[in-house]
Amino acid sequence: MPLDHGPFLDGRNKHLKSFFLFEVPEIKMKVPKKVKRYCPYCRKHTEHKVSDVSSGHKRSALKRGSIERARKRGRGRGYGNLGKWGSKPAITKWKQKTKTTKKTNLLYTCQECKKSHGQKKGKRTGKLQIVEKGEK
Numbered sequence: 001m002p003l004d005h006g007p008f009l010d011g012r013n014k015h016l017k018s019f020f021l022f023e024v025p026e027i028k029m030k031v032p033k034k035v036k037r038y039c040p041y042c043r044k045h046t047e048h049k050v051s052d053v054s055s056g057h058k059r060s061a062l063k064r065g066s067i068e069r070a071r072k073r074g075r076g077r078g079y080g081n082l083g084k085w086g087s088k089p090a091i092t093k094w095k096q097k098t099k100t101t102k103k104t105n106l107l108y109t110c111q112e113c114k115k116s117h118g119q120k121k122g123k124r125t126g127k128l129q130i131v132e133k134g135e136k
């Protein structure tokens, strides 16, 4: 599935894109593959494997909330598909992108007990890269 760049690729929003690129330089964050962390199950610091949850799985074009919202806005009424849910452009037209970054959603898996726990607070970043330890 191609990445959704939203309204940024529309011709009328081209100036917006350059504006954002000028104001906010692309933020990249590198995360080590393995990190020593406190494991609440072992109750001590152990080696943890880091994985990014947000890049793992993707739902269909519309999230459940969006479908409900679209319905309230008068779309998706009646029976059947009506050719509305398969194509994206009709929906993305009134979906304005305001934020250029997302909070990280990291999952830490303890190497000793193999249990995983997520991070408490995500940091805002544009791109997330999981790298081997040592490399920066």
Ligand SMILES: [Zn+2]
Pocket (backbone or CB within 6 Å): 039, 040, 041, 042, 043, 046, 110, 111, 112, 113, 114, 115
């Ligand atoms: Zn553990």
